[in-house]
Amino acid sequence: MTDYSELNSTEKLLDSIRTATPSQTAAKEIASPLPESKGSTSLKGNALINLCAGAYLAGTCLSLVLTGEAGRGGEKEIVKWQIIPYPENMGMKREGFPAFLRSELTSFLSGYKNVSIWTAIETGDVKLRQLTLPNLPDAKLANAAMWALKKEIEIDPVNEIFDYEFISDVHVNGVKKKNVVAFSGNRNTVNELKTLFKSAGFSLDGITATPFAIQNCILAGQPDTGGQPVVVVNIRRYRSEIFCISNQGVLVARSIKTGSFSLAEPFIESGIVDENITDIPNFLASRERLDDPGYEDLKASTERLLGKIQRTGEYCSNMFLENEPVAKYYFFGETDDSPALINFYEGMIPNRTSLFSPFQDSQDTIGLAMPASAADRNRVIPTLGIALSNKTITPNFLYTHKEKAITAKAQKINIGIIAAGIAGLLICCGVWLWLHQKENSEIVRLMAVKAQLSQYDTPITKEVLDKKILQAKKKMKMIRQYASDYASLSVISELCTLTPENIEILTLDAGLAEPSNTENENKNERKVGERGRHMRLQGVVLAEFTALESTLTGFVMALSESSIFGNIEIENKKIVQKKNGNILNFTVDMEIF
Template sequence: MHKHDEISSTERLLDLIRGHSGENSGLETQKPAMENPVSDSRSPVSGFRDSLRKVLSFGRKQVTIGVGIRPDELRLIKIRHASDQKQELLDYLTIPFKSDPNHLKAVIKRFCDSPKKNPDIWSSVSTSGFQIRHIKIPKVSKKEIANAVYWTYKKQNAFDEKEKIFDFEVLGNTVENGIEKIQVIAYTVPRQHVEELKSLFLKSGFPLTGISVHPFFLQNLFKVRWIKTDNKNVCILHIGMNRSRIDIFLSDGNLVLSRSFKAGMNSMVEAIKQKMNKGHSQSSAMLSDTEDSSMTQHIKTPLDARSLPKARIETEQTREIFFRFIHVSSDMSTLPKFSNPLTGTWTDIPEEDIFEMIKAPLKRVARQAEITINYYRSNFNNQDVGKIYISGQISMRQRCVDYICDYLDIPGEPADPFAVQESSVPDLIRVTAEKTLPESPSERSAFAPATGMALSRNSFTPNFIFTYKEKEKFAKIRRINHAIYACLFFIMLLCIGTYYWQDMLAVSKTSRLTRLKLQMETYRPFMDKNLILKKAIQIKRTRQTLKAYSKKYMMMAIISELSKLTPSNIRLLNFTADIGRIAEPGKEGAERTAKEKPVVILNGVIMGDAGTFESSLANYLAGLKKSPIFDQPVIKNRSVGFIESQEVLQFTAHLKL
């Protein structure tokens, strides 16, 4: 038998003996039946949007509302998260509950008192069908953890994904037999329960931010230190009406073991009923036999016959006796009188008698807690539980709390989520001036689930509408967003740098322009009309002189250029250059001479292969055209002839200078 199934097999045997009644645990919130559940397809997107809003909130205080739903009442509590370890209780409310979306909408809208935006809303589903396993997987990469956890859990506890929602939380690393492993809490919850609750709030116009179960809301109380662990492993024993639950937490607040069993306050009510009816029968017989005896006053019955009713007591009467017993102050030795419409007036019932009646079922609850704690010790490296908290209405009777703690030999106290207000950490929780803490212990205990819900955060609270699959999608989107933000930030820095650089350039150019304007304003040139005319005449003469020299040495430049450009297979026979008459600078006719266009006439022959005459001539003309001296070479005449019996091409070319 697998070690995780040892306790559950005992429960199944007890279920067979008692019969399956199909009743839910007394500790979790009961929810009304609803028809036509509507799946909220927007929930993952809403979860992404809400989480992104929290990331980008930059220190804004987030308000969270915890909603506890029971068949007959609705409990709401509103908390503002000033920081991860500091919260402010803003308001709380208890009203009759109706499974009507319009009624729920009106209640939440009035309770929110903030028309601008919807706050985060958390609620819980029944632990009926909730299964949890503490498993260890080999050390794998982060991407492979989800797959390893899924198949390890499914191997131990098979489930259908269409009917169950699967999720897990990584607790950390551990070493087992010298091998490093990863500790994980994995769990499943019926999908229908989640969809029905999600649908109810969606129809009301206030979609849920998160849905979890009772053990994880208790975990929240430890995570934010509303209930202290004192660096010890602790457990919370919740005693409900039909079922009880024990949850064990590590010193850091992480849940490691959760177990529900069939034993609760109804068994104590039934024990009172059986004892009193049995005492009634015995006392009636004894009083009948001794009716006329003077020794009647010395007869001792299980309960004083004068305090018993005239008829057999029913469940409702014993329920009233039981709850008056646990609500009455512990320093009273007897219970107050109360009126019974069927049997007349009850006399005082000693507290000791009531406690003796419920001791046996109370011991059975303590025994189940002892079995669970021993199982934890033997399967979790012999770790011990250092403290126990008792929750539920029975925790208001200190004697019952002391009895369980003495039986388990573990120090304990009632679970009060508001006790931190009176502790030595006054800055951990602040209550607004408009709202004070509940004074009644029963009210404090009743608000514990809703308080745990209001303390929920996606960072440490399992959320069945934001499971590991949605977290992976959100992480991917967040990485993309971070990359986009980084690019935008880089572009912004680049634009800012460019702006300042351009600004510096503008300042520099403005300064230079100012200096130049100043120089222009202070510049006073010594110049007049006669001086300008004289300078113009000098420049004109200089230009004429330069042109005269250029014509004078033009022939030398022509000969030099022709010798450089003429290839070896071309022989120039003669050339004629008409460069005009060289006029004396400043004399009449110089301007006309300068405007004449000189012409060079070339007479030559091309030797070599007759097939290359035309190409050689074309290449020669192209080379002359590229010369900076010659322009527009034109062939005026060409003919084939013979020189010394060798065929040549004779040509005449005109070139402009």
């Protein structure tokens, strides 16, 4: 991204700077003398995973940093960094810039595979606020965050990309609420970066913002803040950026029109300092005191800058930290090498100032030399923050809450499909086990049959079975013939056994002829009332008058319980008076089985 060239409103702004347009100033910055390309590579030679390259497009150069992990879930390490000046009169919007970017990125990533590439937009392109929202469901939280941000800042949903980051649940006056950081980024800037890298032949995994890049350093423990709120200040050439960061995330991201140019402006007017890329940092580094005669303007500008920084810290403390003071003020940028400015910071904010130098303490361990000059560190540190990005903790304008919701929905669908597939697989396994069990039982039965068959010498064939069936039919026919021949004896024997002494059989008429085969086959289809073999008998009951009916009933019941007689019907019964007493004449018809 091009560095903003607007100047702060000091009392002695040059008329030429006041009237200069941003494009003119940017062109002037690009045309400034540039240092040679420089960089450093780690000497450890570890085989790293989860490689991530940060690419930062500053005003005059391309800064690249590559990070990785020695083991999965391990701490991040810096693999290499490089600062490449743009070719003369080359800017991001020039026709040949994608080719330049492709060449440098290809060279920088040579020998490394599966590298995730991230870049960032400037703080000036981001609008950010920390908000406390009602305890809403996740599906409604995005809209609530957007409307709450619109109340705080004017945002344009068409020209800006909105997103939010959930921080934690909080309780306000006993009511549960949600703490979020809501932010928006310039859509055109994001699309330009995406198009630029695509034209260069590289696909971006993420586009974050410089406030979140600095937050990545804090989250990586570089430096270790102990979870306390801190203010990180980046003093650039034409602008300074102030970030207030706590364990709740980025509280404030502010860009002010005061930079190293504003501090050295009176000396630029007088011709003591040249306005090129290295002279201003060198001039500030040469000062040991700010109260020397002739440098009163430098002291006054520094006091105004530090006053804005302190007021930003106090604002964060009052608005977001319940008056908890900021624990530390970290500085980096073009004033890093100036003892006079560092001592002045310490004098105005005693015991709470320090240089922001992530990974500087572990330099000997990783064998990687960090930039020696303040101007180079001012390029590498934001790029390092970008290279520490990942989709889990770093806000990404290419992967906002909308894309996350689509991904979550797709994951739910995939989980449902997988669950259905597993359920179907379990059902298939159950059916297979059941069929396998049935197969085993049939095999057992087959083995039992084979064991029985093995007892016989004659093998069982169709011809043998047909012969056995024919023999069985002949035997059955013989049995039926015997039954037919001796049916009369069976009937008389059964009747004699069942007839009591006080009943006399007078006549017996039995039809014992065997039905034909056709009749046997269709006996279940006889018409109602049609009877087979049957017998009619007439008899008399000799008993007391009161026992006549009961004796007949008992006789009929005895006949019905017989396996030979069935369908018994009493056709006629009549009490007749005799000299010796009363008798009961009856006629019974029954079927013979």
